[in-house]
Amino acid sequence: MSDRPVVIEAALNGVTRKDRNPNVPVTPEELAADAIRCIDAGATVVHTHSHDMSAPPEQNAEVYAQAYRAVLTERPDAILYPTSGLGPTIADRYAHIVMLAEAGLIRAGFADTGSVNLGGTAADGLPPDSEYVYTNSFHDIRYKLETCARLRIGPSIACFEPGFLRVVLAYFDAGTLPAGTLVKFYLSAGGYLGGPGAAPLWGAPPTREALELYVSMIGDRAIPWAVAVLGGSLLDTPVAALALERGGNLRVGLEDDQDGGPNVDAVRRAAKLCADVGRPVATPAEAAQILGLPSR
Secondary structure (H helix, E strand, C coil): CCCCCECEEEECCCCCCCCCCCCCCCCHHHHHHHHHHHHHHCCCEEEECCCCCCCCHHHHHHHHHHHHHHHHHHCCCCEEEECCCCCCCHHHHHHHHHHHHHCCCCCEEECCCCCECCCECCCCCCCCCCCCCECCCHHHHHHHHHHHHHHCCEEEEEECCHHHHHHHHHHHHCCCCCCCCEEEEEEECCCCCCCCCCCECCCCCCCHHHHHHHHHHHCCCCCCEEEEEECCCHHHCCHHHHHHHCCCEEEECCCCCCCCCCHHHHHHHHHHHHHHHCCCECCHHHHHHHHCCCCC
16 A cells, blocks of 8 residues: 555535535635635645636636635645636636636646536436536647646646546656646546436446546556545545555545535545545645646
C-alpha cells in the first residue's frame, strides 16, 4: 500500500440548491466560509460553481473572485478552481478561467475530456425525453488543455466514462498532458441530474471492479488520480478505501452527494478514513507537489 499523502478535494455545491439541501453554500460569502472550514479539516483542493453559469464571463469571474479572494486571504496555499461557463464557443465558456488564472486566484482549471448523456431515469423508469448531452468535443478538449498549459494551471479532469480516460492517456503518451493534471474517476450511485430516486444512465457503479478497470487503464503512468461518486456518498461505498489502498485520492462534497450533510463533515470523514487506512492527509505544499502543479 502507498504511504503517499492523500489529496482531498471538496466539491462544495455544483448544481445543488438550497431547496434540495439547506447545507449547500451558494453565495460567495457562504462558499468562502465553507471552503475555509473544509481546508482546515483536511481538504487541499476546493471546487465551486457560481450561482449563474450563464452570466457574462467578466461577471462570472468576479463572482468566483469574491469567494476565492476571501479564501486565499486566510489560506493562501489553497488550490481552488471553478467549473465551466456557458456560451456558444469554448473560448466563451473558458474566458472566466483565463481571467481568474491571470489574476492569480486559481491554480487549476476544469478540463473534462469527453461527452456523455448525463442523467437518470424518468418516473416511468425509462430514459427521459431529454436532448441534453454533456459535450466536450476533441477541439474543445485541446483548447482547454492547451490553455491550462499556457496559464500554468493544472487541468482537473472528470472521467464520466472510460473513453474520457483514453483521451487523457493519449495526451500523456504523446508527452503533452499539462503539468498539474488530476484525473477523477466518476462513478454513479444515483440519478445525478435525474432527481431523487432516479437510476443512473451513465458510467459505472461504485464497485471494486469498476475502480479496478480505471486503475488498470492508467497502469504505471504517473498520473495523479482520485475517485468520486455522483449521486451518493463516496465514503459509504467500498471504493473509497480501495482507492486509498491503490494509491489514489478522494473527492467528496455536496456537488456529488446532493442529499448529504455539511461539506466539512464529509471532509472530516475522508480524513479519518485516510488515518484508518494508514495514509496521511496531504498538506497544501504536499498536494501541490503530488499533483505537479507549476510554481506560481
